[in-house]
Amino acid sequence: MNSRGHLRTPIILWVVISILLAALYYFLAPVLAQAGVIPPLASDVADNAYQIMAIFTYLSIPVFVGVVVFAAYSLFTFRSHGRPTDIGPQIHGNTRLLGWWLAASFVLITVLYVIGFNGLAQLEAAAPASALHVRVTAQQWIFNYTYTDYNISSSTLYLVENQPVEFTVTSMDVHHSFWIPEMGVKADAVPGELNTFVATPNKLGHYTVRCMELCGVLHSDMNTNVVVETASQFGTWISQQMSVRPASMFAAVQLPEAALLDASGKRS
Amino acid sequence: MEISLGGQGASSHASHIDEEGKVRVGMLFYVVVDIMFALFLVSAYVFLRGVNVNNLWFPDGTQNIDLTQTTFLTGLMVASGLCFVLAHWAVRQGIGGLVKLGITLAAILWIVTLILNVQYMGHLPFTQSGGGFASMYVLFTAYHIYHLLLGLMFVIGITIRALQGRYTRERHMGITTIGYYWYWVVVFGIVGYLLPIILPGPMH
Amino acid sequence: MSWTRKLVPSYFSGAVLAAIGFIVGSQYVWRVIGGANWDFNDPGLIGNFLEQGFLAGFVLMTFGWLIGIGAFKYPLSWMLGLKDPDHNEELRLAGKGDGIIRYFRFTTDHKVVGIQYLVVTMIMLAFGGLGAMLIRTELMFPGAWAFPKETYNTIVTMHGMLMILTVISFFVGPFGNFVIPIMIGARDMAFPRLNALSIAFLIIAMAVYAFIPFMGIGDPITTGAGVQTGWTVYGTLADQTGIGVDALAMAVILAGISSQMGAVNLITTVIAMRAPGMSYTRMPMTVWGSIGASILAALGTASLTVDLVMIISDRVFRTSFFFAATAGDYAGSGYVGGGSAWLTQNLFWFFGHPEVYLLVLPAFGFVMDMASVFSRKPLFGYKTAILGLMGVVVLSFLVWMHHEFVSGFLPELRGFYMASTELISVPTGLIFLVLLGTMWRGRIWMTVTMGFVFAFTWSFLIGGITGIYLSDVPADVQLHGGMFVTAHFHYTIVGGALMGFLGAVYYWFPKMTGRMMDEKIGWISFWGIQIGFNGTFLAMFYVGLQGMPRRVADYSPLFAGGNLVASISAFVLGASVILYFYNVIYSWKAGPIAEANPWGAKTLEWTTPTPVPLENFGEIPVVTSGPYNYAEPATPSGVPARGVEAGPAIG
Ligand code: HEM
Numbered sequence A: 001m002n003s004r005g006h007l008r009t010p011i012i013l014w015v016v017i018s019i020l021l022a023a024l025y026y027f028l029a030p031v032l033a034q035a036g037v038i039p040p041l042a043s044d045v046a047d048n049a050y051q052i053m054a055i056f057t058y059l060s061i062p063v064f065v066g067v068v069v070f071a072a073y074s075l076f077t078f079r080s081h082g083r084p085t086d087i088g089p090q091i092h093g094n095t096r097l098l099g100w101w102l103a104a105s106f107v108l109i110t111v112l113y114v115i116g117f118n119g120l121a122q123l124e125a126a127a128p129a130s131a132l133h134v135r136v137t138a139q140q141w142i143f144n145y146t147y148t149d150y151n152i153s154s155s156t157l158y159l160v161e162n163q164p165v166e167f168t169v170t171s172m173d174v175h176h177s178f179w180i181p182e183m184g185v186k187a188d189a190v191p192g193e194l195n196t197f198v199a200t201p202n203k204l205g206h207y208t209v210r211c212m213e214l215c216g217v218l219h220s221d222m223n224t225n226v227v228v229e230t231a232s233q234f235g236t237w238i239s240q241q242m243s244v245r246p247a248s249m250f251a252a253v254q255l256p257e258a259a260l261l262d263a264s265g266k267r268s
Numbered sequence B: 001m002e003i004s005l006g007g008q009g010a011s012s013h014a015s016h017i018d019e020e021g022k023v024r025v026g027m028l029f030y031v032v033v034d035i036m037f038a039l040f041l042v043s044a045y046v047f048l049r050g051v052n053v054n055n056l057w058f059p060d061g062t063q064n065i066d067l068t069q070t071t072f073l074t075g076l077m078v079a080s081g082l083c084f085v086l087a088h089w090a091v092r093q094g095i096g097g098l099v100k101l102g103i104t105l106a107a108i109l110w111i112v113t114l115i116l117n118v119q120y121m122g123h124l125p126f127t128q129s130g131g132g133f134a135s136m137y138v139l140f141t142a143y144h145i146y147h148l149l150l151g152l153m154f155v156i157g158i159t160i161r162a163l164q165g166r167y168t169r170e171r172h173m174g175i176t177t178i179g180y181y182w183y184w185v186v187v188f189g190i191v192g193y194l195l196p197i198i199l200p201g202p203m204h
Numbered sequence C: 001m002s003w004t005r006k007l008v009p010s011y012f013s014g015a016v017l018a019a020i021g022f023i024v025g026s027q028y029v030w031r032v033i034g035g036a037n038w039d040f041n042d043p044g045l046i047g048n049f050l051e052q053g054f055l056a057g058f059v060l061m062t063f064g065w066l067i068g069i070g071a072f073k074y075p076l077s078w079m080l081g082l083k084d085p086d087h088n089e090e091l092r093l094a095g096k097g098d099g100i101i102r103y104f105r106f107t108t109d110h111k112v113v114g115i116q117y118l119v120v121t122m123i124m125l126a127f128g129g130l131g132a133m134l135i136r137t138e139l140m141f142p143g144a145w146a147f148p149k150e151t152y153n154t155i156v157t158m159h160g161m162l163m164i165l166t167v168i169s170f171f172v173g174p175f176g177n178f179v180i181p182i183m184i185g186a187r188d189m190a191f192p193r194l195n196a197l198s199i200a201f202l203i204i205a206m207a208v209y210a211f212i213p214f215m216g217i218g219d220p221i222t223t224g225a226g227v228q229t230g231w232t233v234y235g236t237l238a239d240q241t242g243i244g245v246d247a248l249a250m251a252v253i254l255a256g257i258s259s260q261m262g263a264v265n266l267i268t269t270v271i272a273m274r275a276p277g278m279s280y281t282r283m284p285m286t287v288w289g290s291i292g293a294s295i296l297a298a299l300g301t302a303s304l305t306v307d308l309v310m311i312i313s314d315r316v317f318r319t320s321f322f323f324a325a326t327a328g329d330y331a332g333s334g335y336v337g338g339g340s341a342w343l344t345q346n347l348f349w350f351f352g353h354p355e356v357y358l359l360v361l362p363a364f365g366f367v368m369d370m371a372s373v374f375s376r377k378p379l380f381g382y383k384t385a386i387l388g389l390m391g392v393v394v395l396s397f398l399v400w401m402h403h404e405f406v407s408g409f410l411p412e413l414r415g416f417y418m419a420s421t422e423l424i425s426v427p428t429g430l431i432f433l434v435l436l437g438t439m440w441r442g443r444i445w446m447t448v449t450m451g452f453v454f455a456f457t458w459s460f461l462i463g464g465i466t467g468i469y470l471s472d473v474p475a476d477v478q479l480h481g482g483m484f485v486t487a488h489f490h491y492t493i494v495g496g497a498l499m500g501f502l503g504a505v506y507y508w509f510p511k512m513t514g515r516m517m518d519e520k521i522g523w524i525s526f527w528g529i530q531i532g533f534n535g536t537f538l539a540m541f542y543v544g545l546q547g548m549p550r551r552v553a554d555y556s557p558l559f560a561g562g563n564l565v566a567s568i569s570a571f572v573l574g575a576s577v578i579l580y581f582y583n584v585i586y587s588w589k590a591g592p593i594a595e596a597n598p599w600g601a602k603t604l605e606w607t608t609p610t611p612v613p614l615e616n617f618g619e620i621p622v623v624t625s626g627p628y629n630y631a632e633p634a635t636p637s638g639v640p641a642r643g644v645e646a647g648p649a650i651g
């Protein structure tokens, strides 16, 4: 068989398997999401992120299948049983194929750029005036939340459905990272710096906050809860808090004595 | 791969065991590695000065470095480099006496610089814990001293060889390659001198 | 020769002096400097003298080791202007006439250094693998059931850093040293002493590394024994945790020096030592891959060194490179602030990203060479492959901030770093084109080596595709710092670099040891490794998607299923790797004797007799064609050695 004859089978396999896998993914993805393969999505940012990942999955199916099919075809068809006694055709390359390969790569990259920059623009959209402002202060090994609009601080995060939130994240000691898996919110808590992130929760419920940057012995315990509630529930909670604890804006920023650096620069 | 053992057909673009060449390439790459190290130090300096949290880059009350002293030290370093240039020129011209003189002078200046730098570091107007600038500056000085110390081996070796008259017009790879290191240390001295002038400590 | 002459200098005398050096250095600081005012109840003093003592110990230990193995002999005699050693002396230093003892000495023969590297990296790999098994044991079930959390963090850190150092050492190490000089027709590396010095530095670095788990135990001041920081050693955390960080930093600085020396040596060798006719376009891909890796090591490692020096200095000298917060925060601590926490991230990742390509570039080279040999076809596009390798080298310096997409540092630049990262897939794609094109219509000989080539293709494909997800900012914001990332980089490092390495061991084993590795055990371990590896890390992708963070000792029961699968697969993987090691040791001792060119390859190293004699070639060959010309008649195998005695076979 000449080289063209060999090309037919793998190309057919490539196309067919790719289409099958894409169809499989199309039908299976919602089922899997329901079954908990990905966290239940609860914000516009998370929707954006997972949409991009889904597009990437469609894009990568033909790439993946192409390489695997051609490698496997070579393996099964051109296999010499035992030590080969003759040699393969001494081809030193193919400029046309190289050209097509590069062209295809650049087309793919361009698609990635379009998707990426589009998503980035959504991610970086400035907080609207109606946004709730929450200052997140991480320290070993808790998060503190200050609602700067109300001068309230809390150790549980309460958010309002469909109201944009602007998180301003910082840390009192070492690097931490503030992550709400269900909302796709992630911002490193860097001592001495402020890091902002805007998202709009769009589903009521109880979610989790995790620390995502190794921050010392108890890093794995640095989990707390998020509650997304309706505006009226939130309003009730706020007024309750304001009456019970008219905290100063910096209440959460005050460090417990034990967390201060001692004379040797180590934590006591 | 086809090979022949007769030694014929040697192609021009590949060399075999170019003893001198390999020392030159090796030293150049060593200097490149060292330059990268310095580059990261300089980047860190620029970075810290750029982000400068809460004006602690150069906290109030910190005394600035004494420019006359640093100018003097850098001048010594440059003079040492110039003597070395002279020796390098002389060896290519085959002026033996001047080679000995140049290298000896360069070496003495190097050692004097080393001693004065250690003294300088001991008498800085701030300590390493006095803010971003102080930390960076002490690290720069320490790195310069480390260069001078490491170079001491080269300096002594090359001086002894020069005095023994082992460098000739044809064979003086030692001077050439050690020259790379020498000039680079001088350049680093100048960088360390200029950086606090171009991007000074005080920001206000 | 009396036994004292054999043992002094050697690694044994080096070990003795290293031990003395450590004791002198540490005891001097603890007892003499600290003695008078060292009060166990004074936290400030004990904290500082404890770690200063260790650091002084490590420094003197390194010097003791270097003196003990005789590394200073030549520099000193050069410095004093004594006579340059003649050729006979050089040969003696290269181990001429020595038996097995030359493997335990400062020996300059590149083949001896190569074997030393092979053994040392294998041991490192074994310990790193042990760490992996311990991690998977802890993560088998939710709840920190096997170890305390601080122990777990230490294990993760030690596993990560050790594995990285191992794979970094692969490139200058076993193959860069043993194979590359022969491949380009040289008698040795450009700087044989530097070469011996680089393995000496790696050994002492590992000795310092071995201190980590024992440091800080029972110390009332420090936060946790061992190292809590993860392999990224972010300065903020490293500045305040236990004193194990000091050992880690020292060890990694020493290992970095080792790999920088190796890199300089390798580049110089390739530039200045090629045989006549060995033009740049006739070098096998292994050489190109190692050159790429050497460039990255030479240019990138210094960044990590600066980071670690700053960490040590922050801890011991109270500088404030990474202390950023307001002065009030450190009241009474002796720190002023004025540093930046972002500095450590940038310094680390400017090293860190080129470093991951450093790991995989040599494997690219190995795999392309092996694919060509076992397909009996020339490389499909020699220049394409070089373009791919060098494209990766250049681009890898322009992407480091993709590790900081969520750090808040210059968020405006995220678009640029996303773009440059995705651009890397173009040169990487070229490598795949070359691999597939080379195998296409070849005569594929399925040796275990070729099995690893296919395994590489499969794993690196998955690693690369998942890398695209991570390069996209909105997707990475979600995935960053989770198990998805861990799975991704294991697919590239274990699936890419390590598979290439394991295949390369099979491939060059006959040349290095004179014996063939066992095919049957080889295939069993191969399939075990593939099943275990894919099982482990596909399951990690799964828990990563579910939202499991990395570096956690304890996790929510939500992730229990995936983790159980990952752990069981990891044990399969571990057992298969043990089988692989068994194969190496068994074949080294009892495998069938190998002919000079068992695979029918065309590169120069297969034209030398096995075992390769000292100085490799009787007469330096003159190269007249490229490395993949299978159409040519067989090259003369077993070039006669002229006047140099063949070294004894090993084992
Ligand atoms: C033998 C198979 C291996 C297994 C089962 C394994 C498993 C693991 C696991 C479970 C983690 C911890 C994940 C986490 O919680 O963050 C980890 C971390 C890591 N591994 Fe491996 N690993 C293996 C081999 C390797 C190799 C060969 C390398 C590199 C050359 C490597 C490099 C790393 C690194 C850099 C980390 C990150 C450490 C950190 O987060 O600080 N591993 N590995």
Ligand SMILES: [Cu+2]
Pocket: A176, A177, A211, A212, A213, A214, A215, A216, A219, A220, A222
């Ligand atoms: Cu944490």
Ligand SMILES: [Cu+2]
Pocket: C352, C353, C356, C399, C400, C402, C403
């Ligand atoms: Cu990277």
